[in-house]
Amino acid sequence: xxxxxxxxxxxxxxxxxVLARFLGICPFLGVSKRTDxxxxxxxxxxxxxxxxxxxxxxxxxxxxxxxxxxxxxxxSFILVIASLVQLVETVLRKVSPSLYHALGIxxxxxxxxxxxxxxxxxxxxxxYDLVHSIVFGxxxxxxxxxxxxxxxxxxxxxEFADIPKPLRGVPVALIVAGLLSMAFMGFSGLVKM
Amino acid sequence: xxxGALPAIIALGGLGLxxxxxxxxxxxxxxxxxxxxxxxxxxVLAGANCGACGYPGxxxxxxxxxxxxxxxxxxxxxxxxxxSRIALIMGLEANGEEYVPRVATIRCRGGRQEARQxxxxxxxxxxxxxxxxxxxxKACRYGCLGLGTCVRVCPFDALSMGENGLPEVxxxxxxxxxLCVSACPRNIIELIPRSAQVYLACxxxxxxxxxxxxxxxxxxxxxLCxKPKVTPSGAITMKENLPxxxxxxxxTDLLVAAAKCPPGSYVDKVPHRPKVxxxxxxxxxxxxxxxxxxxxIDGEKGQRHKVIMDKxxxxxLCVSKCPLAAISIVGALxxxxxx
Numbered sequence: 001x002x003x004x005x006x007x008x009x010x011x012x013x014x015x016x017x018v019l020a021r022f023l024g025i026c027p028f029l030g031v032s033k034r035t036d037x038x039x040x041x042x043x044x045x046x047x048x049x050x051x052x053x054x055x056x057x058x059x060x061x062x063x064x065x066x067x068x069x070x071x072x073x074x075x076s077f078i079l080v081i082a083s084l085v086q087l088v089e090t091v092l093r094k095v096s097p098s099l100y101h102a103l104g105i106x107x108x109x110x111x112x113x114x115x116x117x118x119x120x121x122x123x124x125x126x127x128y129d130l131v132h133s134i135v136f137g138x139x140x141x142x143x144x145x146x147x148x149x150x151x152x153x154x155x156x157x158x159e160f161a162d163i164p165k166p167l168r169g170v171p172v173a174l175i176v177a178g179l180l181s182m183a184f185m186g187f188s189g190l191v192k193m
Numbered sequence: 194x195x196x197g198a199l200p201a202i203i204a205l206g207g208l209g210l211x212x213x214x215x216x217x218x219x220x221x222x223x224x225x226x227x228x229x230x231x232x233x234x235x236x237v238l239a240g241a242n243c244g245a246c247g248y249p250g251x252x253x254x255x256x257x258x259x260x261x262x263x264x265x266x267x268x269x270x271x272x273x274x275x276x277s278r279i280a281l282i283m284g285l286e287a288n289g290e291e292y293v294p295r296v297a298t299i300r301c302r303g304g305r306q307e308a309r310q311x312x313x314x315x316x317x318x319x320x321x322x323x324x325x326x327x328x329x330x331k332a333c334r335y336g337c338l339g340l341g342t343c344v345r346v347c348p349f350d351a352l353s354m355g356e357n358g359l360p361e362v363x364x365x366x367x368x369x370x371x372l373c374v375s376a377c378p379r380n381i382i383e384l385i386p387r388s389a390q391v392y393l394a395c396x397x398x399x400x401x402x403x404x405x406x407x408x409x410x411x412x413x414x415x416x417l418c419x420k421p422k423v424t425p426s427g428a429i430t431m432k433e434n435l436p437x438x439x440x441x442x443x444x445t446d447l448l449v450a451a452a453k454c455p456p457g458s459y460v461d462k463v464p465h466r467p468k469v470x471x472x473x474x475x476x477x478x479x480x481x482x483x484x485x486x487x488x489x490i491d492g493e494k495g496q497r498h499k500v501i502m503d504k505x506x507x508x509x510l511c512v513s514k515c516p517l518a519a520i521s522i523v524g525a526l527x528x529x530x531x532x
Contacts, residue, residue, distance in 0.1 A: 063208065067200050076208055083212035087219050094223035101252075160317045 004135045010191045011139025017115045018147040019177075019184040024115030028148060029173055031106065038152035041106040042145025046138065048085060048110045049119055053137030055080050056120035057130050077120045085111045115144060150180060228259050230282055237278040239270035241348045245370035258283065269295070270349070270368030293441075295369040295384040297351070297362050301337035302394040302460060303408040304357030308336055324378040332407035335397040337381050343373035389440040391447040393418075395458040398434045404456075412436065412458040418450035423486065445508045449486040452506045466507035467522050471498050474519035481511035481520060 017023045024045075031041045056077050064070055089107050092100045100107075110116060119140050123133045154176050163172050234255040241251075246267040248254040257263035258279060265283060266276040272294055314323055314330035320342035323329035329338040339358040351366035352373060364387070374382045385392055393412065397404050401413035414434035418424060428443030429436045429450060438447070451459030471481070477495040489505040492498030512520045 059208070063204060067204055069201055069204050072201055072205060076205060079205070079208060079212065083216060086216055090216070090219045090223050093225050097225075160319055160322070162318075 004132075006191055007132060007135050008139040008142075011136055012143040012146060013184070013187040014191050016143045016147055016184050016187075017118065017140050018144055019181045020188075021118065022181075023118040024113050024144060025177075027106075027109065027113055028144075028151060028177070029170070032148055032151040032155055032173070035149065035152045035156060037106075038148040039145070041109075042141075042148050044106045044110055045113065045115070045144050046141030048081075048088065048107075049116055049137045049141035049144070050134060051084055051088065051137075052081050052116050052120055053123060053133040054130065055084055057123060057128070057133040060124055061130075073121065073124060074117070077117055081116050081120070082111050115140070147180070151177065154180075230259055231255055233282050234258060234279055237271065237275050237282070238268050239275065239368060239370075241270055241368075241370065243270060243348055243368075243370040243372055245269045245368075245372070270370045272368070294387045296364050296367050296387045297369060297371075297373055297382050298385050298392050298394075298460075299337065299360050299362060300381045300383055300392070300394050300396050301335075301359060302410045302458065303331070303333060303336045304339075304355070304359045306357065307410045308333055308408040309406075314340075320376075321378045333397060333404075333411060335379060335381075335395070335399070336408065336411070338379065342376050342378070343382060346372045346376040348372065386440045389443070389447075390462050391443075391451045391459055392440070392462070393436055393438050393458060394460040396435065400434065410456050410458055412454075413456055415455060417453055417455065418459070423453055424450050445510065448506055448508045449510075452487050452508075468502055468505040468507050469500055469509065469511060469520050469522050471500055472519050472521070473497065474517045475515075476517060478516065480514050480516065484511050484514045486510065 011017070015021055018025065018028045027041055027045075031037050059076060059080055060070075060073060064073060064076065069076075085107060089100070092107070119137055123136060126132075126136070128136055151173075155173060158172060158176070167175070231252075235251055238251045238255065244250070246254045246263065246269070248257055248263065248267075251268075254263055254267060258265055258267070265279040268275045268279075309332040310330045311332050312330050314326075316322060316326050318340050320329070320338040320340045323338050323340055328334060329340075331338060337359050339354070339360075341354045341360065343360055344352040344354055348370070349366045349368055351363045351368070352360050353363065355361040369384050371384060374380075374384060379396075381396055383392075395410070395412035397408075397411045398414070399411075401415060404411040404413050412435060414431070416431045416436070418436050419429040419431045421427070423429075424443065424446040426442050426444060426446050428439045428447060430439075431437070447459075448461065451461050471490075475497045477492060477497060479492075479494050479498075481498060482490045482492065486508065487504050487506055489501045490498050490511065491501055507522065509522055512522060
């Protein structure tokens, strides 16, 4: 149990995908203007990350390794993630229209989110088995959501702040992202991996 | 590496085939039957997702229309055009509900010159924030805070902040979606029928003396405009020290009320009104002089009367009363620019 807890804390805080590993910066800046959209995106990412962990792990251990095709991992993982997102979208539309509409455009957007591919590759590098991969995927998703929510909260307040004209919009968002990232460096001593 | 190529192609191709088959099966198995009318209705809506219809977004409204829960005239930004086209799609007659095109109006005229400021406000540039922080800088508790929250929420760019510190409505762009109405913390913005040319631009319920101490154009609640002599249509009634205007009833008499209002709290949207002239047929009977609500006709009994141009408001009440048809309105009523 303790091990899983460490993986979770490490993925959420210490090695936060956005603020420490700098993965998924595009949605981090793109959908962090409002808290509700940030939450929608975050939920979609948690969902897909957990599922992608399972499937990429299975493909890697039961298809790629037995045939000595490890060098194909990036290509096959992209294939898996893209198909998975498409499948989830189709199923969700039928089974839970409300969740489908809540996730909206963010679900297909995730296909091209590098954080998901990064997660799949990190699972391999860290030699995680299936259960560890799922926990890591869940933690990574929560970490992504956390970063997105903090960012959106700050940006909503920034709307009313008196920012110098050349810094308005994206520039100040990048500065905030940098400051946030530095703040998350403070967690680096929390877990020794 | 030669031996690696074939297994790689087979493995990846196989995976691709497998996923494709899975997706194809899923799309059949989980196919969603969508009402073909839904995308068509969404196409004819304004598409701003403004929420004026009371539903979260255009899609939700279109679904409600198909289910028969929402009225087909619910899309205010789309207006009559949307209504008639939805009616066509749904196979309904669009005559169910009378659709009145409306427009947002700012019910405050107290700009920087007219209204007294208590202090210089330097907080968050947002009306709701100013309202919380001691009620803003304006001495009037009812007046426009002038920090432009309504301007920012307008999805159609129909509002802009004027030089006088009051928002201005671009009637061409306003769709009466009502977002500004709910955004204004002082409830100054009201949707009135587009046909209304005169409106009361004040919401103050204070007594006359209190109003006069803070604003030169605020309604003092004198009730003159509500008198039957001024507005025989009964369009104006006094309620809690403030006239309530029924724009569906009022006609020319609202113009008279605006002219009679002592502080000038009414706004006439028509910038330049035509005036009446009296021609040589006039025998000086004096009927028009009695009828004129603003005393703009002058003349001795038995002699040709004259119109005092500065006073005439172009209401046209005298025109129909003249037994000799000697009075006529020069030019057309409307948004005429001074040439």
